[in-house]
Amino acid sequence: QVQLQESGPGLVKPSETLSLTCTVSGGSVSRNYWSWIRQPAGKGLEWIGRIYSGGSTNYNPSLKSRVTMSVDTSKRQVSLKLESVTVADTAMYYCAREEYYGSGNLWSFDFWGQGTLVTVSS
Amino acid sequence: DIQMTQSPSSLSASVGDRVTITCRASQSISDYLNWYQQKPGKAPKLLISAASNLQSGVPSRFSGRGSGTDFTLTISSLQPEDFATYHCQQTYSTPWTFGQGTKVDFK
Numbered sequence: 001q002v003q004l005q006e007s008g009p010g011l012v013k014p015s016e017t018l019s020l021t022c023t024v025s026g027g028s029v030s031r032n033y034w035s036w037i038r039q040p041a042g043k044g045l046e047w048i049g050r051i052y053s054g055g056s057t058n059y060n061p062s063l064k065s066r067v068t069m070s071v072d073t074s075k076r077q078v079s080l081k082l083e084s085v086t087v088a089d090t091a092m093y094y095c096a097r098e099e100y101y102g103s104g105n106l107w108s109f110d111f112w113g114q115g116t117l118v119t120v121s122s
Numbered sequence: 123d124i125q126m127t128q129s130p131s132s133l134s135a136s137v138g139d140r141v142t143i144t145c146r147a148s149q150s151i152s153d154y155l156n157w158y159q160q161k162p163g164k165a166p167k168l169l170i171s172a173a174s175n176l177q178s179g180v181p182s183r184f185s186g187r188g189s190g191t192d193f194t195l196t197i198s199s200l201q202p203e204d205f206a207t208y209h210c211q212q213t214y215s216t217p218w219t220f221g222q223g224t225k226v227d228f229k
Contacts, residue, residue, distance in 0.1 A: 035218075043222075044209065044221065045166065045209055045211070045223075047217055047218040047219065047220070058216050058217075059217075060216075060217040061217060062217070094165055094166075096165075099171075101171065101172060104152065104154065105154050105214055105215070106153075106154060106171065106172050106213065107154075107213040107218075108156045108168050108171040108172075108213070109156075109166070109211075110168050110177075112165035112167075114164075114165055115165055
């Protein structure tokens with residue numbers, strides 16, 4: 001059973017960089033897409049972007065200028081950096097594995113981490 | 123971006139009720155539509171993929187229908203463990219987008 005665990009600072013100051021890591025256990029990072037998704041308290045889910053194990057990325061245009069994702073297959077880790085954060089970036093951050101169903105654009109998030117709460121405050 | 127709109131935003135129901143949640147896409151997304159269940163303090167859980175494909179281990183009282191722009195998630199007989207928030211999500215084109223969620227609570 002694949003398990004994902006997010007980690008990183010729970011408090012980040014405005015204008016600084018948010019850095020999170022997702023560690024994968026029970027499965028390989030290889031040959032999969034890994035997404036980051038966030039959810040402000042009491043609100044809906046927002047897809048931040050994804051990275052393939054080979055390093056190719058897709059970012060949400062709304063965040064693209066501030067987002068960098070990376071993968072370390074040897075450590076089974078996927079990382080997220082979000083620059084120049086503001087209070088609007090306060091949210092629960094999830095990493096998730098994308099499963100592909102082999103037809104068109106049939107993807108889904110089949111495994112999720114428990115999430116890590118990041119608060120942006122001075 | 124493709125906008126996903128769920129209705130209602132919340133509903134109150136009783137155990138045993140039949141519940142239907144609607145998700146509408148701002149353009150046709152074929153059947154590239156997933157449904158997730160989220161309980162308080164927990165990560166979302168995949169219920170249905172490709173509009174109608176029930177995931178392994180998900181009770182058969184859950185069903186999904188639709189194609190194009192209009193989709194539904196139905197719970198045929200609501201159980202106590204089904205009180206949660208439900209999210210739809212499209213994967214027709216990036217950025218993947220979600221509906222705002224539908225909270226199902228006790229009447």
